[in-house]
Amino acid sequence: MFDPExxxxxxxxxxxxxxxxxxxxxxxxxxxxxxxxxxxxKELEAAVSYRDLTIPQDADGPPIPIRIxxxxxxxLSGGAVVFFHGGGFMVGDLNVEHYRCLKWAQxxxxxxxxxxxxxxxxxxxxxxxxDCTGCFAWVADNATDLGIDPSRIVVAGVSAGxxxxxxxxxxxxxxxxxxxxxxxxxxxxxxxxxxxQSMNTHTDQPGWTRVDTKxxxxxxxxxxxxxxxxxxxxxxxxxxxGLPPAYVLTAEFDPLRDEAxxxxxxxxxxxxxxxxxxxxxxxxGFDVVKESRLAQYAMNDQIFAINRAMEATAIPKPTLVSATxxxxx
Numbered sequence: 001m002f003d004p005e006x007x008x009x010x011x012x013x014x015x016x017x018x019x020x021x022x023x024x025x026x027x028x029x030x031x032x033x034x035x036x037x038x039x040x041x042k043e044l045e046a047a048v049s050y051r052d053l054t055i056p057q058d059a060d061g062p063p064i065p066i067r068i069x070x071x072x073x074x075x076l077s078g079g080a081v082v083f084f085h086g087g088g089f090m091v092g093d094l095n096v097e098h099y100r101c102l103k104w105a106q107x108x109x110x111x112x113x114x115x116x117x118x119x120x121x122x123x124x125x126x127x128x129x130x131d132c133t134g135c136f137a138w139v140a141d142n143a144t145d146l147g148i149d150p151s152r153i154v155v156a157g158v159s160a161g162x163x164x165x166x167x168x169x170x171x172x173x174x175x176x177x178x179x180x181x182x183x184x185x186x187x188x189x190x191x192x193x194x195x196x197q198s199m200n201t202h203t204d205q206p207g208w209t210r211v212d213t214k215x216x217x218x219x220x221x222x223x224x225x226x227x228x229x230x231x232x233x234x235x236x237x238x239x240x241x242g243l244p245p246a247y248v249l250t251a252e253f254d255p256l257r258d259e260a261x262x263x264x265x266x267x268x269x270x271x272x273x274x275x276x277x278x279x280x281x282x283x284x285g286f287d288v289v290k291e292s293r294l295a296q297y298a299m300n301d302q303i304f305a306i307n308r309a310m311e312a313t314a315i316p317k318p319t320l321v322s323a324t325x326x327x328x329x
Contacts (some may be wrong), residue, residue, distance in 0.1 A: 002253070002281050002282070002283065003280075003281035003282060003292065003294045005289075005291065005292040005293060005294060005295075006281065006282060006286055006289060006292050006294065006295070007181060007197075007284070009206075009238075009286070009289040009291070009292065010206040010207075010283055011206075011282065013206035013207055013283075013285075014027070014031075014213070016028070016091070018088060018090055018091075018211075018212050018215035018216065018219070019215055020029065020140075021088075021090035021091060021119070021120075021215075021219060022192075023152050024090065024091050024100075025090065025091040025119070026095075027225075028087065028091040028096060028185070029091075029093055029095070029096075029272065031096075032093060032096045032098065033095055034173045035095070035098065035099075036095045036098055036188050037116040040099075041098065041099050041102055041266060044085030044099070044100060044102035044103060044106055046070060047071065047072055047073075047102075047106045047216075048069050048070065048102050048105045048106050049069070049070050049071075049072055049100075050067055050068060050069045050070070050102075051067070051068055052066070052067050052094065053065075053066060053068070053227065054066070055134070055135065055138045056134075056138075057131065057134050058129070058134050058137065061118065061127060061130055061131065062118075063093055064115060064116070064117070064131045064134055064135055064138075065094065065115075065116040066094075066113055066114060066115055066116065066135060066138075067094045067101070067113070067114045067116075068111065068113050068146075069104075069105040069111065069112040069113075069114070070105065070111050071105050071110070071111075072132060072320075073107060073109050074212065075109065075179040076110065076111065076147065077108055077109045077110040077136050077152070077307070077310045078092050078147075078148060078149050078152055078310065079110050079111075079148055079149060079152030079153060079154065079181070079309075079310045079313070080111040080112070080113060080139055080143075080146065080148045080152070080153050080154070081104060081105075081110055081111070081112045081113070081153075081154045081155075081156055081184075081306060082113050082132075082135055082136045082139050082153060082155050082156070082168075082180075083097070083100075083101060083112055083113065083114045083154070083156050083157065083161070084113065084114075084115055084132055084155075084157035084158075084160075084161030084162075084164040084165055085097045085114065085115075085116075085157070085158065085161050086118065086157070086158040086159030086160050086161045086162070086285075087119070087159065087160055087161075087292050088159065088208075088212060088215070088219075088220075088223075089119060089120045089128055089163075089216060089219065089220040090119055090120055090121070090216060090219055090220075091119065091130060091159045092119070092160075092213070093113055093116055094116045097158065097161075099288060100158075100288060100299075101114050103299060103303070103307060104302070104303060105174050106127040107300075108303055108306045108307050108310070110154075110306060110310060111146060111147075111148060113135065113139050115131060115132055116196055117131035117132055117135075118131055120219040120220045121218075121219035124219070124220060124221065124222060124292060125220055125221055125229070125231075125232045126229075126231065126232070128160075128164060128220075129164060129167050129171065129231055129232070130169070132164045132165075132167070132168050133171055133177075134157060135280055136153070136168050136172070136178075136180070137177065137178075139153060144280070146235070149176060149313075151180075151181065151313055152181050152309075152313045153180050153181060153183060154180055154181070154182045154183075154184055154306055154309055155168050155180040155183050155184070156168060156183075156184035156185075156186070156243075156306075157184070157185065157186065157188065158180075158188075158285075159185075159186070159187055159188065159189055159191050159208070159256070159284065159285070160220075161188075161214065161264050162184075162185040162186050162187065162188025162189065162190075162260075163181050163189045163190055163233075163234065164244045165184060165185055165188070166183060166185055166188060166190060166234040166263070167230075167231045167232070167234055168180075168183075169243050169244055170230060170231060170234055170237055170243065171231050171243050173243055178225070179244050180239035180244045180246060181245070181309050181310075181312070181313045182244055182245050182246070182247060182305065182306070182309035183243065183244045183245070183246045183247070184246075184247045184302065184305065184306070185247065185248045185249070185254055185260065185263075186249045186287070186302070187249060187250055187251050187254050187257075187260065187284055187285070188216075188248070188256065188260050188263070188326070189213065189216065189256050189259075189262060190233060190234045190235040190256075190263050191233055191235035191236070191259040191262075192217040192221060192225060192228055192232070192233040192236075193233075193235075194213060194214065194217070195209070195215040196255075196257075196258035196259050196262070197311060198254065198255055198256070198257040198258040198259075199213065199255045199256070199258065199259070202253050202254060202255045202257070203255065204253065205253045205283050206252070206253075206283040206284070206285075207251075207253065207283045207284030207285040207286070208254060208255060208256065208283075208284035208285070209255065210255050213255055213256070217233075218224045218289075220232070228230050234263065235262065235263055237276070239270070240263075240267050240269075240270040240272060241265050241271055241272070242270075242272075243267065243270070244272075245272060245273040245274070245275075245300045245309070246264065246273070246274045246275070247274075247302070247305040248260055248261075248263065248264040248265050248267075248274060248275070248276050248277070249276075249277045249278075249279070249287075249298065249301075249302070250276075250278045250279070250284055251278075251279055251282040251284055251286055252278060252279065252280045252281060252282055252283075253281075253282065253284075254282075254283060254284040255284075256284065257278070261276070261278065264276040264314045273288050275305060275314055277298070277301060279294065279298055281294070282294065282295075282298075286298070287299050287302075
């Protein structure tokens with residue numbers, strides 16, 4: 001049973017046909033642009049400045065569009081969040097998670113950098129991963145200009161973006177690149193094999209379905225999947241040791257629930273510190289329903305996790321010993 005405050009939102013969830021993503025992409029883009037244009041989150045936009053720009057692509061791909069959110073506060077956390085939106089690798093842009101990025105930036109006093117990676121099926125794997133690893137590297141390389149500590153970068157994503165956050169973490173570990181201080185995986189899509197119990201039980205739920213998942217993997221990887229890279233489907237990675245600490249959030253009625261749960265358990269077994277949250281009575285994407293207290297709790301929990309990661313990696317300040325204390329030693 002859905003949480004009562006989420007029931008109306010569940011019934012109002014739009015359905016998309018991802019067999020041909022172009023129409024769905026247009027609908028999602030219009031929805032996001034409308035919300036931004038109407039300043040649906042004007043109270044947050046008054047507290048956070050944001051700007052769009054493009055950054056160079058180290059690989060052969062085109063420049064990467066990003067949006068940088070900066071809180072209008074005198075003292076920032078000193079870190080940054082590199083964020084990847086959801087949309088099954090098929091839809092989504094810089095507007096689709098505007099609310100989340102504003103909220104995170106305001107409540108954590110942290111710069112948030114949102115990456116508009118290339119979409120499938122026009123750009124199959126590894127195009128999105130190249131853009132996301134490139135964005136993470138750009139933030140680390142430009143830490144001085146951004147006013148951040150490069151050791152305090154959280155990599156985060158929702159749904160397909162959660163896949164990309166996990167994949168960036170794997171890629172950077174394997175290639176000796178800078179590691180994030182936290183990988184935040186929010187109802188992530190991690191396993192192209194689609195064999196979990198939740199995938200076979202929660203087949204037609206609000207927010208995301210088994211059919212949507214099938215289209216997602218076909219468009220992202222192509223129809224033939226004999227040798228799928230763990231950078232495409234992180235659940236296929238044989239070794240999860242040495243990865244950044246993780247925050248993993250799942251929803252009870254999400255087809256993706258069990259693959260994320262299994263990944264969290266495997267990370268724990270590999271010696272990685274993991275905060276795991278499964279929210280009962282919820283569906284894929286529930287945490288942006290502003291009218292729901294449970295959604296607000298989930299969003300605040302994410303904010304707490306980011307703040308905790310920033311504090312854990314902060315450079316300790318020297319302890320001042322008073323003259324009175326010195327005299328008594």
